[in-house]
Structure formats: structure tokens, C-alpha cells
Amino acid sequence: MKISEALKMERIKRNLLQKDMIRGLKISKSHYSLIEKGVHRIYVDDLMKMLANNKIDYQSFFDEVAKDYGYEDDVRKLTHELDLAFYKRDLKKTREIKKKIAESDTPIELKYHADLVEAELANSKVATKICKKINEEIFSVDNWTQTRGCFKIIW
Numbered sequence: 583m584k585i586s587e588a589l590k591m592e593r594i595k596r597n598l599l600q601k602d603m604i605r606g607l608k609i610s611k612s613h614y615s616l617i618e619k620g621v622h623r624i625y626v627d628d629l630m631k632m633l634a635n636n637k638i639d640y641q642s643f644f645d646e647v648a649k650d651y652g653y654e655d656d657v658r659k660l661t662h663e664l665d666l667a668f669y670k671r672d673l674k675k676t677r678e679i680k681k682k683i684a685e686s687d688t689p690i691e692l693k694y695h696a697d698l699v700e701a702e703l704a705n706s707k708v709a710t711k712i713c714k715k716i717n718e719e720i721f722s723v724d725n726w727t728q729t730r731g732c733f734k735i736i737w
Contacts, residue, residue: 585629586620588647592638593618606635657688664692664699673703690719 583591593603604614607628616622624632633640648655660683667675680696694716701708708716 583647584620584650585624585647586618588643589624589629589632590618592636592643596636596638598636603632603636607631656686657692660686660688661692661695664696668699668703671703673700676700676703694719 589603593600600614600618601611604611609617609624609628613622617624630640632638633643645655645658660679664676664679664683667679676696676699680700683692683696694712697708697712698716
């Protein structure tokens with residue numbers, strides 16, 4: 583989905599008028615109308631301000647449009663696949679996904695997540711070496727429970 587289509591969809595979903603979407607921005611209603619039609623482009627600064635002003639979650643918004651611009655979020659996709667395998671209690675699928683994760687350029691957190699999911703489904707202990715690495719990663723930040731962006735395992 584293109585940005586222009588996503589903006590229009592969000593505006594309609596929220597029962598907003600075009601003038602509501604551009605409130606606080608230096609964009610005319612006629613210019614915004616052309617943005618929604620895909621005739622004109624929107625500056626990133628204006629787009630981000632528009633999303634914030636209208637309480638539109640930017641991550642969800644960009645997830646909707648990313649594929650049309652050639653962006654595939656492999657980390658999100660692999661995390662989702664791993665979570666599904668966990669909830670379905672599918673150890674074989676978990677191991678396949680873990681292999682994909684190991685072969686890809688993904689954050690170390692996802693690799694640890696895969697280790698933990700595999701151990702849980704196999705009803706086995708996580709290797710001591712991996713446990714040490716996870717602990718080092720978690721406790722490498724003094725206030726790891728409060729620091730945004732620090733290591734986290736999404737379970």
C-alpha cells in the first residue's frame with residue numbers, strides 16, 4: 583500500500599476530514615488532497631507530524647506501506663514465525679526457524695529468543711554457554727528493567 587493510500591485509509595478510519603489531518607501543518611487542503619491521490623509527495627517531517635497529531639501509530643503505519651517500497655522486515659517476520667511455532671508447540675518448525683535466524687543478519691536477541699523457545703519445546707535446559715551470554719547481555723546495562731531499547735526477550 584502506498585503512503586497516499588494509507589493516509590486516506592487512516593483518515594477515513596478515524597472519521598476525519600482532510601483539514602483535520604493537516605491541522606498544525608503548513609499544508610493546504612488542496613495540496614493534501616493531491617497527496618492522498620498520489621499526485622504530490624509528502625515530506626517526511628510533515629508525515630511524521632501528521633501521524634503524531636492524529637495519534638496514528640507510526641510503526642503500524644509503516645508496516646502497512648513498507649512492502650510496496652521494497653522493504654521486508656525479516657526480523658519481524660522471523661519473530662512472528664517463531665512465536666507461531668511456539669504457540670503451536672511445533673519443535674520441528676522452531677528448529678527450522680532457528681536455523682534461518684542463525685543464517686541471517688538478525689539481532690542477537692532474536693537468536694537468544696530462538697534458543698529459549700527451542701529449549702522450552704524440547705523440554706530441555708538451555709546450554710550453559712548460552713545462559714551466560716543471555717545473562718551478560720541483560721545485565722550489561724545497570725538499569726536493564728527501565729532502559730528503553732535494552733535487551734529484551736519477547737515471550
